[in-house]
Structures are given as C-alpha cells and as structure tokens.
Amino acid sequence: MQQTVTIECLPEMLLGLHMNTKDFADYLKKQAAINLFKEGKLSSGTAAAWLSIERLAFLRLAFEAGATLLEDTADDFTRETALL
Template sequence: MNQTIAIDCPAEILVSLHMNAEGLAGFMKQQTAITLFREGRLSSGTAAAWLDLPRVTFLLRAMESGAVLLEDSFDDLARETSLLDAPS
C-alpha cells in the first residue's frame, strides 16, 4: 500500500528553483532515495523500484550524486559480482 506525504512549501522556493510542485516532489523523492541508499537504509533495488527506474540507472544517478558503490573490501566486491551471475 502506497502512502502520500504532504510537505508545505512556500511559493518563493518553487520560484527560486524554477520548478512547479510536481517537479520539486520528483526531485525530493529522488534525492531522498539516493540519501537513504547512501546511508545504507535502502537497497539499490528498493530505491530503484520506488523511483520506477532500472537498478543500473538508479546506481548511475546515485554515483553521480557522490554515493560510493563499493568500499575497498573483498566482501563488497564478491557480493556485487555475485549479483551479476544471479538469474533475473
């Protein structure tokens, strides 16, 4: 079940960002998904599904926003490369 969250936003913010309410909502949703992914609170698959994006597209956007996709550990490398061999 989906939930809708309402956030008050002064018109001045929308004007200064050159966005309408829908554009700001989409931007905030994407930034929230990326931040939660970076904090380890959402998986890349869950975040991508929330944004209705392919996982690879989400990972590229997260990386462009500064997310570290792999730490320098063999465990992380093994986990991520095992996903490449997993059936879809």
C-alpha cells in the same frame, strides 16, 4: 500499499527554483532515494523501484551524486574472489 507524505513549501521556493509542485516533488523524491541509499537505509533495488526506474539507472544516479557503490575492504575482496 503506497503511502503519501505531504510537505509544505513556500511559493517563493518554487519560484526561486523555477519548478512547479510536481517537478519539486520528483526532485525531492530522487534526492531522498539517493541519500537513503547512501546511508544504507535503502537498497539500490528498492530505491530504483520507488523511483520507477531500472536498478542500473539508479546506480548511475547514485554514483553521480557521490555514493560509494562498493567498499574496498578485505571482506569485500574475499567475497568477490570466492565467486571466481
């Protein structure tokens, strides 16, 4: 079941951003998905599904926004090399 969240914004904001309400909502949704992923609160798969895009497309967006996709820790190295 999907939920709807309503956010108020001033008309001046939309004019200043050169966006209509749909474009602004899409922008906020994309930014929220990326930031929640960066914070570790959403998986890339869940974020991609929320945005109705492929997971690889979301990972590309997140990377371009500065998200760290892989941590370079000893645990990560051990886990990855165990797969070889």
